[in-house]
Amino acid sequence: MTKYDNASLFETEEPKQPANHIICVAFEAGVDSEFDYLVPDKLWPVHIGQRVETPFGKANKLEIGFCVETDVSQTGQYKLKTISDVVDKEPLLDSGLMELARWISDYYVCPLGVVLGAMVPAAVKKGAGEKKEKYVCLAIGPDEIEKVAGELKRGKQKRIVQQLRELMAFEPETAVELEGLLEQVGCTGVPVNNLADKQIVKITKRTVFRALPAVPEGMVLRPEKIILNEDQQKALANITSRINEGKFGVTLLYGVTDSGKTELYIRTIDEVLEKGKSAIVLLPEIALTAQTVQRFSARFERIAVMHSGLTAAQRNTQWQKIRAGEANVVIGARSAVFAPLANLGLIVVDEEHESSYKQDTAPRYHGRDVAIKRAQLCNTHCILGSATPSLETLQNCKTKGHIFSIVRLPKRVMNLPFPEMRLVDLRDFASGHDGITLISEPLAKQLGEVLEKGEQAILLLNRRGYSNFIFCPSCKHILHCRNCDVTLTFHKTEWHGLPARGDTPKMAVPQIATITGKHLRTGRAICHYCGSQTLVPEKCPLCGKSMIMIGLGAQRLEEELSRRFPQARVARVDSDSMKGADYYRILQDFSEGRINILAGTQMLAKGLHFPNVTLVGIISADTCLYLPDFRANERTFQLISHVAGRAGRSAKKGVVFVQTFLANQPAIQFALKGDFDGFVKEELKHRQNCNLPPFWRLALITLRDRTYEKLEQAANLLRERIDRIVADERLQVKVQGPMPAIITRIQTFHRIRIQIKAPQATILHQLFSTLRKAPVLRPAVTVAVDIDPVDLL
Numbered sequence: 001m002t003k004y005d006n007a008s009l010f011e012t013e014e015p016k017q018p019a020n021h022i023i024c025v026a027f028e029a030g031v032d033s034e035f036d037y038l039v040p041d042k043l044w045p046v047h048i049g050q051r052v053e054t055p056f057g058k059a060n061k062l063e064i065g066f067c068v069e070t071d072v073s074q075t076g077q078y079k080l081k082t083i084s085d086v087v088d089k090e091p092l093l094d095s096g097l098m099e100l101a102r103w104i105s106d107y108y109v110c111p112l113g114v115v116l117g118a119m120v121p122a123a124v125k126k127g128a129g130e131k132k133e134k135y136v137c138l139a140i141g142p143d144e145i146e147k148v149a150g151e152l153k154r155g156k157q158k159r160i161v162q163q164l165r166e167l168m169a170f171e172p173e174t175a176v177e178l179e180g181l182l183e184q185v186g187c188t189g190v191p192v193n194n195l196a197d198k199q200i201v202k203i204t205k206r207t208v209f210r211a212l213p214a215v216p217e218g219m220v221l222r223p224e225k226i227i228l229n230e231d232q233q234k235a236l237a238n239i240t241s242r243i244n245e246g247k248f249g250v251t252l253l254y255g256v257t258d259s260g261k262t263e264l265y266i267r268t269i270d271e272v273l274e275k276g277k278s279a280i281v282l283l284p285e286i287a288l289t290a291q292t293v294q295r296f297s298a299r300f301e302r303i304a305v306m307h308s309g310l311t312a313a314q315r316n317t318q319w320q321k322i323r324a325g326e327a328n329v330v331i332g333a334r335s336a337v338f339a340p341l342a343n344l345g346l347i348v349v350d351e352e353h354e355s356s357y358k359q360d361t362a363p364r365y366h367g368r369d370v371a372i373k374r375a376q377l378c379n380t381h382c383i384l385g386s387a388t389p390s391l392e393t394l395q396n397c398k399t400k401g402h403i404f405s406i407v408r409l410p411k412r413v414m415n416l417p418f419p420e421m422r423l424v425d426l427r428d429f430a431s432g433h434d435g436i437t438l439i440s441e442p443l444a445k446q447l448g449e450v451l452e453k454g455e456q457a458i459l460l461l462n463r464r465g466y467s468n469f470i471f472c473p474s475c476k477h478i479l480h481c482r483n484c485d486v487t488l489t490f491h492k493t494e495w496h497g498l499p500a501r502g503d504t505p506k507m508a509v510p511q512i513a514t515i516t517g518k519h520l521r522t523g524r525a526i527c528h529y530c531g532s533q534t535l536v537p538e539k540c541p542l543c544g545k546s547m548i549m550i551g552l553g554a555q556r557l558e559e560e561l562s563r564r565f566p567q568a569r570v571a572r573v574d575s576d577s578m579k580g581a582d583y584y585r586i587l588q589d590f591s592e593g594r595i596n597i598l599a600g601t602q603m604l605a606k607g608l609h610f611p612n613v614t615l616v617g618i619i620s621a622d623t624c625l626y627l628p629d630f631r632a633n634e635r636t637f638q639l640i641s642h643v644a645g646r647a648g649r650s651a652k653k654g655v656v657f658v659q660t661f662l663a664n665q666p667a668i669q670f671a672l673k674g675d676f677d678g679f680v681k682e683e684l685k686h687r688q689n690c691n692l693p694p695f696w697r698l699a700l701i702t703l704r705d706r707t708y709e710k711l712e713q714a715a716n717l718l719r720e721r722i723d724r725i726v727a728d729e730r731l732q733v734k735v736q737g738p739m740p741a742i743i744t745r746i747q748t749f750h751r752i753r754i755q756i757k758a759p760q761a762t763i764l765h766q767l768f769s770t771l772r773k774a775p776v777l778r779p780a781v782t783v784a785v786d787i788d789p790v791d792l793l
């Protein structure tokens with residue numbers, strides 16, 4: 001009798017063997033440690049990567065956790081609890097992904113259970129869209145059947161047995177689907193149940209997935225016949241020879257927009273599949289690059305798509321397809337790096353510089369860096385593609401040449417000319433006859449000409465909403481969010497201007513009047529951080545005078561366009577107006593010429609390809625530059641050059657207008673010249689002087705609490721603790737803070753920061769490993785650790 005399982009003390013009937021299986025379980029709940037549990041014989045075996053249900057905590061509440069170890073030996077004097085059930089039939093993660101999970105947990109300072117929870121889509125854990133179907137087979141052998149059939153008097157039961165015999169359903173593998181059987185025999189489920197009670201038939205259940213297409217029908221492009229140009233051929237030869245070495249390596253595919261990178265990914269994947277291996281392609285926010293998804297879908301038969309635009313049922317289906325080995329190419333956003341693909345031969349990270357690869361909740365991992373790690377664990381190759389590689393990757397190529405190498409595609413395919421870049425200094429043009437205008441005279445003139453010729457334009461304004469300040473000119477009061485330390489953005493009440501297919505363009509233009517005071521009531525002030533909304537007071541709550549709106553948003557751009565170009569068909573694309581299907585439809589309408597101007601936020605800067613677009617306007621190149629973030633210059637350069645890549649993607653000549661108040665800013669100047677190397681050189685100097693990434697590594701600790709005093713106390717305590725470790729272990733780090741975060745309050749939580757810099761990642765790792773063992777990282781306030789942060793707000 002076991003000393004751990006006290007229930008068995010009272011068992012008298014059949015004395016059981018002691019349950020001697022011990023497993024280790026990690027919970028998603030956020031505790032930074034794992035727990036040992038006993039597994040009773042009847043639930044054994046449990047495998048690593050399966051989820052189990054266990055009593056947890058003082059109240060023994062049932063919780064679900066991942067089994068992370070199976071051959072645990074009993075240590076210590078604790079009385080172990082016993083798991084109550086096994087949730088998954090098969091492990092959700094294989095040993096390779098488990099190893100990756102441990103690395104993420106370790107590197108990004110995040111509890112293992114939280115990492116595991118993030119690696120499996122919620123839709124999979126919930127079993128979204130799964131249906132249990134019942135199957136029936138005979139539980140008796142062919143020889144017994146005559147006898148049994150003779151004994152059965154009831155007609156329906158007899159017919160069922162005969163039908164099953166005809167269908168040769170003698171074993172579970174040949175079982176017949178119940179619904180269909182009932183239909184054939186013409187009866188309800190009752191006779192089948194009666195037969196089951198008599199053990200003449202057996203009913204089994206199988207999980208089936210509703211097979212749902214992940215790419216909208218009619219959107220799949222035909223495969224194109226493309227002959228690689230000389231640069232592409234050389235690049236392909238180079239990359240495949242490195243892949244054929246059969247060991248871990250990273251290639252930076254550094255090629256301007258339209259240089260044929262995507263085509264090259266496809267060819268490389270072809271080679272990998274040829275060898276019976278599989279590939280993952282990561283894209284930033286896949287819904288934004290619908291066209292890329294379609295190109296891959298057109299080229300690969302066994303492809304699975306994973307992104308946030310899918311329904312839960314679709315996501316589950318795609319994931320199950322991958323795990324069942326039915327897919328050999330997975331394309332998806334950040335979390336697709338965790339796709340349960342066997343036999344991985346390549347990971348591609350397109351637009352590797354994109355900050356959206358970084359997850360902003362725990363685990364705060366960077367999709368690109370996890371991709372590199374997964375490639376390393378699988379001993380395989382990783383391709384990072386970009387027209388403006390991150391400084392981190394460029395630095396890796398310089399300092400880790402044995403792993404990282406650069407392949408260049410310097411020219412646009414078919415030698416298309418680069419678009420002409422024109423700077424508009426807004427200091428000369430900003431104010432029109434009715435206040436601030438978003439479209440300067442030179443841009444308006446060009447836009448007019450483009451529309452005249454039946455060509456198309458994309459206009460980009462990197463801000464959602466209508467206006468980002470609601471302001472009282474007499475007392476200078478600005479409306480702030482009551483929960484966060486940020487100003488509220490005015491959003492006009494939407495009335496969707498997008499016409500149904502086939503409407504004549506003219507009728508479809510939404511008639512929006514010019515802005516007047518009374519419009520203050522036809523919208524809401526929304527906080528972009530916590531999402532809270534309020535009605536906008538017509539009069540200032542402090543002094544009673546009229547409020548006005550300043551600042552510029554995409555909604556206002558749309559309004560200005562319809563006022564100045566009433567004949568044009570305008571569609572706005574930003575995260576306020578877009579739901580997945582609408583986005584596909586707008587893109588299709590635009591590509592087929594039913595829309596003349598696409599206006600929107602940076603969603604438009606990526607991955608779109610429209611040959612008829614000859615004008616791209618950046619309404620304000622300065623929006624990033626004002627942010628207190630050391631990557632502001634880098635982002636500005638990227639924004640301009642990627643948006644510019646949208647223009648002139650065919651024989652027609654393209655023009656890019658860059659409107660700015662900061663015409664002499666170096667990032668803008670370099671971007672206008674298309675001089676990425678020059679920009680990098682300049683920017684690296686600055687980064688080196690300030691000990692910033694990519695030279696030093698950064699970690700941010702953000703503490704949050706509703707009570708400021710408590711928060712301050714916890715932050716000071718943490719700082720002391722860090723200082724002690726730094727002194728004890730003689731670590732070369734620079735610690736700053738506690739200091740207020742740049743946004744000092746979000747969702748009523750005050751925020752305090754401690755920033756740590758170190759010349760190498762291993763030093764940060766050492767510091768956090770020690771810190772993590774102590775209770776300090778689990779104090780009364782909420783603590784978030786962000787390693788290699790990309791968002792400093």
Ligand code: ADP
Binds near residue numbers: 255256258260261263
């Ligand atoms: P990138 O990913 O670098 O922006 P793409 O691979 O998307 O470039 O190529 C841009 C366009 O040129 C695509 O429409 C693609 O189909 C086409 N293309 C790529 N390579 C070739 C080639 N060798 N010959 C003709 N067209 C090509």
Ligand code: ZN
Binds near residue numbers: 481482484529532
């Ligand atoms: Zn808020």
